[in-house]
Amino acid sequence: MDANDTSHREPPAIEAVGLHRRYGPAGAAGFDAVRGLDLTVRRGELLALLGTNGAGKTSTLELIEGLAAPTAGRVRVLGLDPHRERAALRPRIGIMLQEGGFPGDLTVAETGRTWTGLTTGARPVDEALDLVGLLDRRKVRVKQLSGGERRRLDLAMALLGRPEVLFLDEPSTGLDPEARAAVWRLVRELRAQGTTVLLTTHYLEEAEELADRLAIMHRGRVAAAGTVAEVIAGRPARISFELPERHGRYETLALPPLPGAEVTADGRRITVQTHQLQSTLTGLLGWAAHQEVALGGLDARSASLEEAFLAIAASADTATVHPAAPALIGTAR
Amino acid sequence: MTTVTSTTRPATTGSATGTTAGRLLALGRAETTLLLRNRTALFTALALPVFLVGGIRSLLKQQTPHATTTDLNSTLTIGVLGLVLLFVVYYNLTAAYVARRGELVLKRLRTGEARDLEILGGTAVPSVALALLQCAVLGGAGAALLDLPVPVNPLLMLAGLALCLVLLIALAALSSAFTRTVESAGITTLPVLLISQFGSGLLFPLSGMPHGLAEVCRVLPATPAFQLLRIGWFGTDGTSPATGFAGSWAEAAPQLGLATLWAGAAVWAARRWFRWEPRR
Numbered sequence: 102m103d104a105n106d107t108s109h110r111e112p113p114a115i116e117a118v119g120l121h122r123r124y125g126p127a128g129a130a131g132f133d134a135v136r137g138l139d140l141t142v143r144r145g146e147l148l149a150l151l152g153t154n155g156a157g158k159t160s161t162l163e164l165i166e167g168l169a170a171p172t173a174g175r176v177r178v179l180g181l182d183p184h185r186e187r188a189a190l191r192p193r194i195g196i197m198l199q200e201g202g203f204p205g206d207l208t209v210a211e212t213g214r215t216w217t218g219l220t221t222g223a224r225p226v227d228e229a230l231d232l233v234g235l236l237d238r239r240k241v242r243v244k245q246l247s248g249g250e251r252r253r254l255d256l257a258m259a260l261l262g263r264p265e266v267l268f269l270d271e272p273s274t275g276l277d278p279e280a281r282a283a284v285w286r287l288v289r290e291l292r293a294q295g296t297t298v299l300l301t302t303h304y305l306e307e308a309e310e311l312a313d314r315l316a317i318m319h320r321g322r323v324a325a326a327g328t329v330a331e332v333i334a335g336r337p338a339r340i341s342f343e344l345p346e347r348h349g350r351y352e353t354l355a356l357p358p359l360p361g362a363e364v365t366a367d368g369r370r371i372t373v374q375t376h377q378l379q380s381t382l383t384g385l386l387g388w389a390a391h392q393e394v395a396l397g398g399l400d401a402r403s404a405s406l407e408e409a410f411l412a413i414a415a416s417a418d419t420a421t422v423h424p425a426a427p428a429l430i431g432t433a434r
Numbered sequence: 435m436t437t438v439t440s441t442t443r444p445a446t447t448g449s450a451t452g453t454t455a456g457r458l459l460a461l462g463r464a465e466t467t468l469l470l471r472n473r474t475a476l477f478t479a480l481a482l483p484v485f486l487v488g489g490i491r492s493l494l495k496q497q498t499p500h501a502t503t504t505d506l507n508s509t510l511t512i513g514v515l516g517l518v519l520l521f522v523v524y525y526n527l528t529a530a531y532v533a534r535r536g537e538l539v540l541k542r543l544r545t546g547e548a549r550d551l552e553i554l555g556g557t558a559v560p561s562v563a564l565a566l567l568q569c570a571v572l573g574g575a576g577a578a579l580l581d582l583p584v585p586v587n588p589l590l591m592l593a594g595l596a597l598c599l600v601l602l603i604a605l606a607a608l609s610s611a612f613t614r615t616v617e618s619a620g621i622t623t624l625p626v627l628l629i630s631q632f633g634s635g636l637l638f639p640l641s642g643m644p645h646g647l648a649e650v651c652r653v654l655p656a657t658p659a660f661q662l663l664r665i666g667w668f669g670t671d672g673t674s675p676a677t678g679f680a681g682s683w684a685e686a687a688p689q690l691g692l693a694t695l696w697a698g699a700a701v702w703a704a705r706r707w708f709r710w711e712p713r714r
Binding site: 166168188191192196198200201202203204205206207211212214215216217218219220221262 | 452456457459460461463464467468471472534537538539541542543544545546547548549
C-alpha cells in the first residue's frame with residue numbers, strides 16, 4: 102500500500118451485521134443456518150472463512166453474494182445491497198461457487214465465450230484460461246474435465262471481469278498439490294494487486310498461507326476472528342505424554358505442581374494445557390528427571406490454528422470453551 | 435499458469451457486452467449449441483410436430499363432416515401452429531430448465547451480470563426461434579397448399595403469438611419447478627399438453643363441441659392466445675361469419691383480455707414457484 106492509501110476512510114468492501122438465514126417454515130420444522138453473523142472485510146484484504154461442515158459458510162456466502170436475501174440483518178458489498186442492487190454490483194465482483202454450474206456438453210472455450218458475453222469488460226477468454234492453466238484444454242467438453250480442472254475453469258470465469266471483490270467457495274477442494282500451489286500463487290497475485298478476496302476453505306494451512314485475517318464460523322455465527330496470531334492468542338499451549346506403569350498402577354503417580362496449567366488424563370495419556378509453555382515444561386521435566394520417570398511420547402506444542410479450530414468446533418453453543426476435566430490427577434498443589 | 439498482468443480495465447472487448455441483447459445473444463448461442471448436441475431434444479423439437487400434422491387433418495375431417503373447406507383448413511392451420519408452439523416451446527423448454535437447474539447452471543448464471551428474466555429468456559431463445567421458424571415454414575406451406583386467404587389482421591396474429599410465447603415460457607418455468615429430472619418432464623408436462631391439445635381447439639374445434647363444454651374450453655389458459663391467431667388470420671374463431679381488419683378487433687377483444695390475463699397469471703406463478711437450484 103502506498104502513501105495514498107485511503108482504506109481507513111473508505112467503507113469496507115464487505116460488511117455484514119446481524120445476518121440471519123432461515124430455511125423452511127417457522128418453528129421446529131425450519132432450520133437457522135446463519136444466526137446473527139457479523140463480518141467485515143476491508144478493501145484489499147483477504148479474509149478466509151473457516152468452519153466445520155454445516156457451520157453455515159456457504160449459506161453466509163450466498164447472502165453476501167446476493168443469491169438470497171437474509172431473513173434478518175444487513176449486508177453491504179462495496180456499499181451496495183447485494184440482493185436488491187444485484188445488477189449494479191455484479192460487474193464489480195467475481196464469484197466461484199462450491200461446485201459446478203457449467204453445462205457438460207459445452208467445451209471450455211464455448212463456456213468462456215458465453216461468459217464473455219455476460220461480463221462487462223471481460224478479459225480475453227484465452228488470458229483467463231491461461232491464468233488457471235487450462236489453455237490446452239480449450240476444446241474439451243466440460244463433462245470430460247477432471248474435478249480439479251472444473252474448479253480451475255470456475256475460477257477462470259470468476260476472474261473474467263477483473264473483479265474488485267472476489268468470492269471463492271472452497272477454491273482448492275479437489276485440486277492436486279501442484280494445482281493447489283498454482284491457485285495459491287494466483288490468489289496471492291490478485292491480492293497483491295488490490296483485489297479483495299473472501300474465501301471459504303476446509304484447509305487450515307490454506308487460510309494460514311493466504312489470509313490477512315480469518316473468521317471461524319460455528320453454528321451460524323463467527324466464533325473467532327482476527328489474524329492467525331489474534332485467533333491463537335489466548336489459546337493454551339499443549340504438552341502431552343504417557344506415564345509409565347509402576348507396580349501395575351500409574352494413577353497414583355503424583356505430578357508436580359504446575360501453576361496455571363490444566364491437567365487432564367485419558368488413561369495413561371496425560372495432557373497439560375498451559376499459557377506458559379516454557380515454565381510448565383521446565384517444571385515437568387525437572388520433576389521427571391528427579392523422579393526418574395520416563396515420559397513416553399512426549400510432545401509439546403505452542404497453540405496452533407488447528408487447536409483453536411478444533412476447540413471451537415467441539416464447543417457447544419456458548420462462545421467460551423470449557424476444557425473438559427475428567428479424572429483429574431496429580432494437580433497436587 | 436501465467437501471472438496476472440494487470441488490474442486496470444482496458445476498453446471493453448466484445449461489441450454486444452453489457453446490454454440485455456448481448457446477454458440474450460450469449461445465452462441463446464450457448465443454448466442453441468446444447469440443443470444441437472442433444473439428439474433426444476432435437477428430435478422432439480423437429481420431428482414430432484411433423485408427425486402430428488399428418489394425423490390432424492383426418493382427425494378433424496371425421497369430427498366435422500359438414501364443415502366447409504375453409505373452416506377445416508383454418509382449424510387445421512391453427513392446430514398445427516399450436517402443436518408446434520406447445521411441443522417446441524413448452525415441452526422442450528421445461529426439459530431445458532430442469533437440465534440447467536440440475537447442473538447448477540442457473541445458479542451459476544445468477545452470480546453473473548445476467549438478470550433473472552434474461553437467464554430464463556436466454557435459455558428460451560433456441561426453442562422460440564425454432565418454433566417460429568417451424569410456424570413460418572408450416573404456415574407458409576399450408577397457405578400455399580391449402581390456398582388459404584391472406585391474414586385479415588396480422589397485428590392480432592402477432593399479439594396472439596407474443597402472448598402465446600409468454601404464456602408457454604412462463605408455464606415451462608412453472609412446470610420445471612415441479613420436475614426433478616429431465617426424464618420426468620415427460621410426465622409433469624402432460625397436464626398442460628393434454629388440456630391444451632384437446633381443450634384449446636387444436637385437435638377438436640370448439641365449434642364442434644357441446645355448448646357447455648365449449649364455454650369451459652374457451653377460458654382454458656392457452657385457448658384465447660390460439661384463438662387470437664385464428665381470428666387474426668381468418669377473421670373469425672369459427673363461431674361467427676368472418677370479419678375484416680376493423681371487425682376483427684371487436685371479435686378478438688375478449689380473447690385479447692383473457693389471453694393477457696392468463697399470460698400475467700402464468701408469469702406471476704412462475705416467479706412465485708420457480709426454483710433456481712435443486713432442492714437440498
